Amino acid sequence: MPELPEVETIVRRLQPLVVGSTIEQVEVRKEKSFQGSLDAVVGATMLSVERRAKFIRLQLDNNYNLLVHLKMTGQLIYVSSTTRVGGGHPTADWVDELPSKHTRVIISLSKSAQLFFNDQRIFGWIKVMSDDEVRFIFDQLGPDVIDASVTPDYLYEKLQGRSIAIKQAIMDNSVMSGLGNIYACDALNRAKIHPARPAKSLSKPEVAELLSQSKQVLELGIKLGGATIEHFMHIDGFSGRYQDVTAVYGREGEACYNCGGTISKIKLGGRGTYLCEGCQE
Ligand SMILES: [Zn+2]
Incomplete structure (x- = not known):
C-alpha cells in the first residue's frame, strides 16, 4: 500500500508536469473509480498538485478539484512523448504500455500528455469535488506528522486519557496524519x-523521542523517493526503496539494529506489527 512518502513523491513529480495543463478529455473505464461530473472538469486547467495525509489534490481553475486516493493498489502515471513519471503500487504497469487491463481512468491533457489511473483491486478512487468539499475533508484530518505544528507538546496532549495502544494512536488520522503501518512499526x-x-502511559521524553523518530523515518522514506519508476527501470528490482532499509518492518526473525535481539511479529489492532521484545519496553 502506498504510504505517505510514496504519495509525496508522486505529488512532487507530477507538480512541474501537470500544472498549467488543460484537461481535454476524461475516459472512465471503471465507473467505481471515478465519481462526479465530467462536465465540471473537462476544459479546466490544473492550478496545483498537493498532498494532505494520503490524499492527492489536483486543483483546477474553476473551483473544482480531482481528489485522488490510491488506497491499496492505485497508481498515477503521467505519460507524454518525452516523459514518463508517477508511482504508487509497484507493478509492471509502471513500465509497460498503457492503458493496461488495470487502467481505470485516462485523463487526456494538453500537449498530448495523458495521466493514467491504474488500480488492480479497485479500492482507490478519483472524486470530483468543489474547493469547499475538499476543505471539509481536510479539516477532519489532524496535521501531518512532518508538519512543524506537530510538536512533542501537541502529541503528548493528544495521547492523554487514551488507553488504546500507542501504535494505533500514532496511526489515528485525527491525532496526526500520514504514519502508516511500516513507518509506525519502525518509529x-x-x-x-x-x-x-x-x-497515555508514555512519558513526555518518550513522546518526544517517538515523534522525532516518526518524522525521521518519513523523511528518510521521502528522501529515498518512496517507490519510483526510475528505481524500477534503472536499478534491479525495487532496490533503493525504503522497504529495503526498514528497522523492523518485514524483518521477522532477523536481528534488531538497536540491541541484536530477534525481531518478532504480532497482531495489533488487526495489523501485522513487527517489534523487538529485547529493547522495546
Ligand atoms: Zn532490540
Whole structure:
C-alpha cells in the first residue's frame, strides 16, 4: 500500500508536469473509480498538485478539484512523448504500455500528455469535488506528522486519557496524519517503545523521542523517493526503496539494529506489527 512518502513523491513529480495543463478529455473505464461530473472538469486547467495525509489534490481553475486516493493498489502515471513519471503500487504497469487491463481512468491533457489511473483491486478512487468539499475533508484530518505544528507538546496532549495502544494512536488520522503501518512499526522500534503500550502511559521524553523518530523515518522514506519508476527501470528490482532499509518492518526473525535481539511479529489492532521484545519496553 502506498504510504505517505510514496504519495509525496508522486505529488512532487507530477507538480512541474501537470500544472498549467488543460484537461481535454476524461475516459472512465471503471465507473467505481471515478465519481462526479465530467462536465465540471473537462476544459479546466490544473492550478496545483498537493498532498494532505494520503490524499492527492489536483486543483483546477474553476473551483473544482480531482481528489485522488490510491488506497491499496492505485497508481498515477503521467505519460507524454518525452516523459514518463508517477508511482504508487509497484507493478509492471509502471513500465509497460498503457492503458493496461488495470487502467481505470485516462485523463487526456494538453500537449498530448495523458495521466493514467491504474488500480488492480479497485479500492482507490478519483472524486470530483468543489474547493469547499475538499476543505471539509481536510479539516477532519489532524496535521501531518512532518508538519512543524506537530510538536512533542501537541502529541503528548493528544495521547492523554487514551488507553488504546500507542501504535494505533500514532496511526489515528485525527491525532496526526500520514504514519502508516511500516513507518509506525519502525518509529516505535527506533524509539524503543513497545507498540502495545497504552498511549497515555508514555512519558513526555518518550513522546518526544517517538515523534522525532516518526518524522525521521518519513523523511528518510521521502528522501529515498518512496517507490519510483526510475528505481524500477534503472536499478534491479525495487532496490533503493525504503522497504529495503526498514528497522523492523518485514524483518521477522532477523536481528534488531538497536540491541541484536530477534525481531518478532504480532497482531495489533488487526495489523501485522513487527517489534523487538529485547529493547522495546
Ligand atoms: Zn532490540
